[in-house]
Structure formats: structure tokens, C-alpha cells
Amino acid sequence: MKTKRSFILSLLALVLILCAFIQPAWAYFTSSKQADGAVPISFIRRTTIKETVDELTKNVTIHNDETSTVYVWVRARAYAGVQFNLYVGGEGWTEDGGWWYYGAAVPPNGDTKPLSIRLEIPEEVEPTDVVNVGVIYESITAFYNADGSFKTPNHDSDWRAEYILDSGSSTPNP
Amino acid sequence: MKKFRDLISRPSVTVALFALALVLLGGSTVGGARAALTVESQYYNSQVQTSSIDVALLENGAAVSGEGALFSKLLGEDSSLKIGKKYDESLAVQNTGSISEYVRVSVYQYWMDEQGNKVPEMDSQWIKLGFVTGGGWTIDEDSSTEERTVLYYADPLDSGASSSPFLNSVTIDERAARTVTQTGETEITTTYVYNGKSFCVEVHVDGVQTHNADQAKLSAWGVNK
Numbered sequence A: 001m002k003t004k005r006s007f008i009l010s011l012l013a014l015v016l017i018l019c020a021f022i023q024p025a026w027a028y029f030t031s032s033k034q035a036d037g038a039v040p041i042s043f044i045r046r047t048t049i050k051e052t053v054d055e056l057t058k059n060v061t062i063h064n065d066e067t068s069t070v071y072v073w074v075r076a077r078a079y080a081g082v083q084f085n086l087y088v089g090g091e092g093w094t095e096d097g098g099w100w101y102y103g104a105a106v107p108p109n110g111d112t113k114p115l116s117i118r119l120e121i122p123e124e125v126e127p128t129d130v131v132n133v134g135v136i137y138e139s140i141t142a143f144y145n146a147d148g149s150f151k152t153p154n155h156d157s158d159w160r161a162e163y164i165l166d167s168g169s170s171t172p173n174p
Numbered sequence B: 001m002k003k004f005r006d007l008i009s010r011p012s013v014t015v016a017l018f019a020l021a022l023v024l025l026g027g028s029t030v031g032g033a034r035a036a037l038t039v040e041s042q043y044y045n046s047q048v049q050t051s052s053i054d055v056a057l058l059e060n061g062a063a064v065s066g067e068g069a070l071f072s073k074l075l076g077e078d079s080s081l082k083i084g085k086k087y088d089e090s091l092a093v094q095n096t097g098s099i100s101e102y103v104r105v106s107v108y109q110y111w112m113d114e115q116g117n118k119v120p121e122m123d124s125q126w127i128k129l130g131f132v133t134g135g136g137w138t139i140d141e142d143s144s145t146e147e148r149t150v151l152y153y154a155d156p157l158d159s160g161a162s163s164s165p166f167l168n169s170v171t172i173d174e175r176a177a178r179t180v181t182q183t184g185e186t187e188i189t190t191t192y193v194y195n196g197k198s199f200c201v202e203v204h205v206d207g208v209q210t211h212n213a214d215q216a217k218l219s220a221w222g223v224n225k
Helices: A002-019 B002-008 B011-042 B213-221
Strands: A030-040 A047-054 A057-064 A072-079 A085-089 A093-096 A099-102 A115-120 A134-141 A163-166 A169-172 B055-059 B062-064 B087-095 B101-112 B127-131 B137-139 B148-153 B167-172 B179-183 B189-192 B198-209
Touching: A002 B002, A002 B011, A030 B055, A030 B101, A047 A072, A047 A134, A057 A072, A057 A134, A072 A085, A085 A093, B002 B011, B055 B101, B055 B198, B087 B101, B087 B198, B101 B127, B101 B213, B127 B148, B127 B198, B198 B213
Parallel strands: A163 B179
Antiparallel strands: A030 B198, A047 A057, A057 A115, A072 A099, A072 A134, A085 A115, A093 A099, A163 A169, B055 B062, B055 B087, B087 B167, B101 B148, B101 B198, B127 B167, B137 B148, B179 B189
């Protein structure tokens, strides 16, 4: 019994000895703060074309829908049978490579000014009942310069510069 | 093991161990008392003052904290974010405690879907943050990743003082608005991947005491910068 008590007391003494070797724990003054924020981006683009015909002249305007969330740039081109002549033009429109570019970004619920397409039938061509004058148009999202002004799209590259996401990587569309 | 048990069960060994414990523990106590005596004699007329340490994140000069606190006025008069425009956004740090401190910031940038879930596969580099170095801030390249930028402010901030801005602008790269997926062969459906998503920026600010700064930084931040 006495031996057991000595054993326990010795163990206790060993624990106390070990306590003397414990390094002091230092606490330091620290502080922290956290904040976050998120901003959604949206570029819904929905455009429609309006056409009116006055004898041999077709007037075209492009409408940026009110549900769009971005300004858009638009371009259009007209075509008819090779035996016909087309005279195209309008205020704010300029031609480059067969396309007619509207010079201002169109806001949501806004329209371009009319693009007039006048059909001329040469005298040597037999008149027919119906002559088809086709119009195609395209629109792209308007981007901005760092200062907030509109970035004018390049006629060659920016109209075909989507990035096709394929298997997790993005590559420029040729 | 039995020999050890027999050895420490001897009363003489028990007494010796207790004596040793008393000497060691007593010695450490005397050391502390001696240190306290030294401090007391140097600052005989000193007063006891409670010190506090605190730090604030300043957005355009105003303290902000918490979820959704940033970017409430980022767009200004714009109804929606203009892709490519550089928006002014000044972020800095202020010492709001009563003692000087060293500070660092960790800035996280990522995309979130419509449900508020993080989308790690979307390109965080298209969130272009205008970090400002040279005004006392240094980017820790070793700790930074594509999604996280860690900056340290070189000088200690005195109580009430503010740092120079560590960020001054936010721009979304137009590639975010050009990235699409397309499905179908004869009828192609184009989906704009980033449409409806949100870019998110998260800022963590840490402060640590300047007294015994090397050890304090190492203990609190794991690095001594």
C-alpha cells in the first residue's frame, strides 16, 4: 500500500517537473474584417426589322427591343436579281464591303434611321409582276472604352469575334 | 517497466522528484516576478490603459463590412454594367483601434450563377481589378492565385490612420460577353455563357500588433512580411 502511494506521488512529481518545461504561450493582438459584393451582368439582345414599301423603294429600320439590356450596333445589306440595280443609302448609314453600317449604337427600345433601297429596272429588262428585294441584317452587343464611351466595332473582326466555348476552353471563332 | 516502477516507488525517489519539481517551478515563478519588478521600476508612475486593435475596410472613404456590402454604388448612373468600362472603386484600410498595427488584405474574385453559387470554371481573370502597388502596398506573388490576390502594407498604420488605396478600379473584359456555346447543326442555338451571371469580389482585411511584430505576424498570418 505504501509502495503504491509512493508510486502515485512520484508520478505526480514527474508531471510537475514536465510542467516546468512547458513553453509560455504568447497571445497577440489581431483583428480582421470581411466584406463582399456582387454585380450581375446581362447582355440580352433582341432586334427586329421593320420594312415599308413605296413603289420601287423599300425603307428599312432596325428596332432594338425594349427587353434588350444592351445597346447594339447593326449592319444590313440588300440584294436582288443581277439584272436589277439597287441604290441604297440613308442618313447615318455608311457602306463598306457591301454592308451598310449604322453609325450609332441603338439603345433598348430604339430604332435606326431608315435605310432606303431603291430598285431600278433597266429598260432592256422585261418587267415582271414581282421583283424580290431581300434585306439581311446583323446586330452585335455594343462594348465600351475605359472612359465609358462607345467602342466602335471593327468592320472586319468584331462582327465575327465570338468565343466558342468547347470542352471548357475558349477559342476565337475564325 | 517493472524496474522503473520499482525505482520511482521508493520513498527517497519520490521525495527527490518533488524537490526537483519545487525547484523548477519555483525558479520559473521567480523569473516572472523579476520581470514584473523590472517593468514596475521603469514605469513607476505609469497608468493602466486598455488597448484595443481593430481594422476597417474603406470603400470610397466609407467603412463597409459584411455580405453584400461592396459595390452598392459601383454603377453610378448606369442602369446596368457597361462591358469594358473602367469603374472607379477605391478600397483602402483604416486602423480603427487604439494601437498601431500592420495590415494585409486578401482579395478574392470569382463568378456566381443566378442562384448565388460559385462557378469556379468561369474565368475569374476577366474580372479585371485595378490593384495599386507602389503606395506602400506589395502583392505577395507566392500567396496569390488566379482567384486570390494577397497584398501587404509595408508601414504600420497608427491609430486612426488610413492606408493608400490598394484597388482603384473594376472592369469586366468584353470576352465575357463574347463567350458562347453553340448547339445544333442545321439550326444553331447560341447561348451566351456569362449572361445573367454575377461577378463577385470578396475582401478580407487582417491586422496584427506592431509590438514584437515579427513573432506576431508569424503567429497570426503564418508568414513574416
